[in-house]
Amino acid sequence: MIESDVFVQALQDIGVDFFTGVPDSILGGIIAELMERRLYTPAVREDEAVAMAAGAYMAGKIPAVLMQNSGLGTSLNTLISLNYIYQQPCILIVSWRGQGGKDAPEHLVMGEVMPQFLDTMKIPHRTLTEKTAFDDLRWVAETFMKKRIPVALNITKGVVKGLHP
């Protein structure tokens, strides 16, 4: 399991300097660490977070947006009719609720279709593992710089330490 502070430091090391989003339990440890470092700007909806990130990017920041995968649905239009067509990249750190069919009912459909959903939205994505974490983050940074569109790093349960171990 990756410690939250190590994960946040790794994001800062690749240059991320604007963090916003809407919480999820899987992301609880990361958000707590970001708040401790006074780096986190809370949003009330994921599409708002994505739009704030777009503004931050245009003002010279490297933004990351944290969200539960349900938020991908909420922010779909902003991601494609703002970030994608205007070439405003951001790093989406998406918790993969409902993966493998083991979760509360409201997460099961999105949990099942999430990779195809991201493909359809033309959002490059990868799923973080402890073993490949270094490569995963390097890939995120490279894709962000090269493609100038949103790029998603999916986080499954138990890969980054949460609030309740």
Add this chain to the structure above:
Amino acid sequence: MRPEEGTMQSRAMAMAALLELLTDQPVVICNGFPSREAQKIADRPTHFYMIGSMGSAAAIALGVALSKPNKQVIVFDGDGNVLMGMGTLATVGALKPKNFIHVVFDNEVYGTTGNQPTISNVVPLEKVAKAAGYVNVERVREREDLVYEFKDMLKKDGPSMLLVKVNEMVEDAGRVMLDPPDITKRFMQAIQ
């Protein structure tokens, strides 16, 4: 009667009056006719014209304002847009960026799609903003009041909302001509 009885000023007239008072401040302009009109009245590299993602203008501007605390950031928004992204009034009110001025051109209709009514005739958006935590809010109708209050807000710490009642008149303005990636690049360079 729609819009508010006695409203003589068009959005383009109000917008022109405000743009005269601005120089190099970043201005985020919501999608639909507002962006087209702003481009026609005064096209500046510091303008970010939206063509989609309705409801997001204030959130984009908030991202700019938080990242550039030494620049005053202006949003040109509409009533339909504010209603769609109403949660952002709460985010702005909570974060209280001092450099944030939210102008709402309120014509009580979705003008770009054929003047279907919004609900801003019965929901006073500036009062929502005030309740959410905006520091200064004003509702104006006449040009003189608009200019006076906007000048005042430029001198004050925000966040501020200036709601201006306008009529449904639309300026004969074409679509935004720049390609979206070029709007991004130009805006980024201009506000560095």
